[in-house]
Amino acid sequence: MGPDYIERIKQLKNDRKMTNEALSQVSGIPLGTLSKLLAGFSDSVKLSNIVALCDALDCSVDYIVSGVPENTNNYTLDGAEIRMIEDYRRLDDYGRELVSLVIGKERERVNHEEYVHSSPAASAIRKENVIITPAHRYGDSGAKRSGKRQITLYDLPVSAGVGEYLDGEGAGKITLPASLTGPAAGADFALRISGNSMEPKYHNGDILLVEDTDAVEVGDPCVYILDGNGYFKIFGGDCLISLNPEYGRIMLKDFEQVNCAGRVLGRLKKR
Numbered sequence: 427m428g429p430d431y432i433e434r435i436k437q438l439k440n441d442r443k444m445t446n447e448a449l450s451q452v453s454g455i456p457l458g459t460l461s462k463l464l465a466g467f468s469d470s471v472k473l474s475n476i477v478a479l480c481d482a483l484d485c486s487v488d489y490i491v492s493g494v495p496e497n498t499n500n501y502t503l504d505g506a507e508i509r510m511i512e513d514y515r516r517l518d519d520y521g522r523e524l525v526s527l528v529i530g531k532e533r534e535r536v537n538h539e540e541y542v543h544s545s546p547a548a549s550a551i552r553k554e555n556v557i558i559t560p561a562h563r564y565g566d567s568g569a570k571r572s573g574k575r576q577i578t579l580y581d582l583p584v585s586a587g588v589g590e591y592l593d594g595e596g597a598g599k600i601t602l603p604a605s606l607t608g609p610a611a612g613a614d615f616a617l618r619i620s621g622n623s624m625e626p627k628y629h630n631g632d633i634l635l636v637e638d639t640d641a642v643e644v645g646d647p648c649v650y651i652l653d654g655n656g657y658f659k660i661f662g663g664d665c666l667i668s669l670n671p672e673y674g675r676i677m678l679k680d681f682e683q684v685n686c687a688g689r690v691l692g693r694l695k696k697r
Contacts, residue, residue, distance in 0.1 A: 431476075431490050432466055438483040453482035520671050527645040527660060527667070534643075575602050579616040579633065600633065603694075610692025614638035617649060619658060619693075623668035632695055634658060636688035647690035652681040658690065 439449055446464065450457040455475050462468050463475065480487050488494050514525060579600035600616050613635035619628055624647075628634075634649070642648045648661045657676065659666035666676040678684050 430493060432464060434490055434493060435479060435483070436464060438485055442483065444483075449479070449482055453478040455479070523662075523667070524660075524669070527662070531645040534645075575611075576600065577602060577613055577615050577635075579618070600694075602635075606692075608692065609637070610635045612637070613691050614688070616694075617656070617658070623670045623673040624658060625670050627669055628658070628693060629695070632693045634690050635692045635694065637691050638688050640686050642686055642689045649687040649690065650678075651683070651685045651687050652676070652678070653683050656687065661686075 439446075444452070446460055447457060449455075450460045453460070453475075455463075455478055459468075459475070463471060476490060477487060480490055514522065517525065576599045579598050602611060602613070615636050615638065617634045617636060619630060619632045619634060622630055636649055642661045644661055644663045646661050648659065648666075650657050650659065650661075650666055652666075657666055659668060659676065661667075662675065664678055666678070668675075
């Protein structure tokens with residue numbers, strides 16, 4: 427132990443407004459021994475005395491010995507959680523922002539599913555073989571819908587890159603697979619991806635299944651029209667974010683006309 431441990435004991439004693447006599451009584455250390463310890467006259471301090479002082483001052487031995495503050499939170503991390511935190515600290519600002527978006531969407535999904543399965547309406551929902559899950563970008567698990575359905579497919583691609591002009595022409599029809607499940611089965615229209623800014627999850631040529639809505643939540647995969655150009659990105663509140671770190675954020679304030687065209691519910695892979 428360095429000499430600073432004495433100052434830390436004195437500081438804690440003063441913070442708690444304890445006299446030497448009171449500390450001696452609470453710790454069980456004789457007053458004479460305690461006085462010598464605090465004056466720095468003890469060449470060899472017993473560990474048992476340090477432990478007794480820590481108990482009396484309600485602090486950790488690590489703090490007295492090394493000055494490292496005690497962790498006062500109520501969380502105990504396992505090995506996987508510690509590694510995750512270590513990996514998070516190695517990320518740059520872009521990576522941390524994406525991780526935060528993912529955590530936020532997953533928390534919404536879990537909270538929603540807990541509500542659905544615990545609410546009084548849950549039993550009625552399950553009788554119809556429908557499980558309600560939020561629209562999110564992690565797959566198409568969810569409600570089962572029977573039969574095939576056609577929706578509009580716009581031939582002009584929405585960009586997963588620097589932006590594509592969309593004028594509403596060249597629309598055709600696409601038949602959704604009968605095996606398609608989840609929110610994506612209820613898509614209102616489809617668009618084809620052009621570009622690589624949403625890799626590694628979405629790829630050039632994939633067909634997006636989109637819900638027609640003029641507002642999305644932060645973290646949602648979405649289609650936005652900016653000054654006539656269509657973009658497929660992650661909504662970041664004041665910006666649009668690519669999954670590919672080679673592409674920077676698109677700030678909405680830089681455009682005169684900003685319109686949300688829909689929330690992406692899922693995709694059909696390019697064959």
